[in-house]
Amino acid sequence: MRKNAEAKAGTKPDSAPGATVPVQPHPNTLPSWYSDLLGEVKETVAGARVRAQRAVNTELIQMYWQIGKLILARQEREGWGTKVVVRLAADLKTAFPSQRGFSRRNLMYMHKMARTWPEPIVQQAVAQLPWGHVTALMDKLKTRPELDFYVSEAVRHGWSRAILDRFIQQELHLTQGSAANNFAATVPEGSDVLKELARDPYRLDFLGLDEQHAERELEEAIVAGMIRFLTELGVGFAFVGRQYPVVIGGDEFRIDLLFYHLKLHRYFVFELKTKDVRPEHVGKLNFYVSVVDQLVRDPQRDDATIGFLIGAHHNKAAVQLALDASNNPMAVTSYSTLKPADRELVPSEEDLSRVVQEAIDGIEG
Incomplete structure (x- = not known):
């Protein structure tokens, strides 16, 4: 009976009186460094998400620019008006019912972007901005130097759409x-x-x-x-x-x-x-x-x-x-x-x- 009691207590029968027996950590107890590990993993996941979002945004801007180039080239070659854009918007909505962004207004913005930035868009800072920023820039600014100034500042400082609009209204470039x-x-x-x-x-x-x-x-x-x-x-x-x-x-x-x-x-x-x-x-x-x-x-x-x-x-x-x-x-x-x-x-x-x-x-x- 004495051996069974000692075994349940986690001590050896021949332990010297007063000896300290090491206490093993409970299997559910986390090590002290776990919070650091969790923080590092969270930062890694967050960084990957940001990079993925930027990559997706860049691909979207690239696609819009390419569509705009196609419309611009065909218009310059064939000389047609906006009725074709209206039909194109309707047909694209039918072809891609789950994808937004193919309204007549958006197609006209794509056309304007291709005309404003004729060089490959993916190599330019504007490709790093959300589409809402790009349309705001095209709506409010007329010259390329002004556009380049606000694009550069918005990318460098991570401006929101509201801050971008405010600085354009205040003519920050001046x-x-x-x-x-x-x-x-x-x-x-x-x-x-x-x-x-x-x-x-x-x-x-x-x-x-x-x-x-x-x-x-x-x-x-x-x-x-x-x-x-x-x-x-x-x-x-x-x-x-x-x-x-x-x-x-x-x-x-x-x-x-x-x-x-x-x-x-x-x-x-x-x-x-x-x-x-x-x-x-x-x-x-x-x-x-x-x-x-x-x-x-x-x-x-x-x-x-x-x-x-x-x-x-x-x-x-x-x-x-x-x-x-x-x-x-x-x-x-x-x-x-x-x-x-x-x-x-x-x-x-x-x-x-x-x-x-x-x-x-x-x-x-």
């Missing part, structure tokens, strides 16, 4: 990189990337401010609408703080807005002005950039701090002279807060530029 800056002299190796970030103007219509607003109101509205503001700034920006305090020699100074760019590994100082930007404001920004460089930036991890001065109006020639005299990389840019409906009631930028230099929209920071 505002991106157009702000007064001194990047070429102060950060020559990274000047091209930084110039892309410095738009002129920033479109802050979503803030809902009227034309007569104070700097604190602008600052508070930006913080309240931070998610939209970060979208306006571009991919990679992270918000660090508002009225960010720095102490020098016992005196406290406050930076309007401080951001960090996760991809560029740089701090960005934003100073806001709702009135005319003066050359001395560039000097103040230069001071804050130096302060962040010395007191906030980690020189082992972060590149030089960038300063953006966002204001309402500016004398571009005077501002550029002030930038050229500074050693820190900075840009001066404008913003607009008029709603689209209200903007139709005021003169266009082209009209204003002949009367008052960049009034209404002001400068980019």
Whole structure:
């Protein structure tokens, strides 16, 4: 009986008193590294799905382009009108009842795509975009340089359809990189990337401010609408703080807005002005950039701090002279807060530029 009891207890009969017997893991207990394995497998599956979706999308765009080429070639050779496209759409729906995308409207888009991108589509960036993006581009843009700009940016940043539409409406191809800056002299190796970030103007219509607003109101509205503001700034920006305090020699100074760019590994100082930007404001920004460089930036991890001065109006020639005299990389840019409906009631930028230099929209920071 004693042997049977010891056997059930999992100990040997001749074990020394007090000896520790190793406990075997339960067969249903998972090893500690299992969660890591599961995570790695999930990442592999997710990556494969993304690649498969991209491959399917590319094949779809390639098919649409080839159909468009066939229609375009036959039309140019035979000289027929749109009635043939109507019949073709009906016959394709009959031949492929379970496949969508063969409407007359879609066939006309295929025809337009083949005419817009005559070179093999699979070798071009546009083949990486969803069909909805491609049709939006063809609807809203007229020239190939504009198309190529938005295709490149959408592929590079993974823009959604809504963001693509928004940037086209805001004419990003005209505002991106157009702000007064001194990047070429102060950060020559990274000047091209930084110039892309410095738009002129920033479109802050979503803030809902009227034309007569104070700097604190602008600052508070930006913080309240931070998610939209970060979208306006571009991919990679992270918000660090508002009225960010720095102490020098016992005196406290406050930076309007401080951001960090996760991809560029740089701090960005934003100073806001709702009135005319003066050359001395560039000097103040230069001071804050130096302060962040010395007191906030980690020189082992972060590149030089960038300063953006966002204001309402500016004398571009005077501002550029002030930038050229500074050693820190900075840009001066404008913003607009008029709603689209209200903007139709005021003169266009082209009209204003002949009367008052960049009034209404002001400068980019």
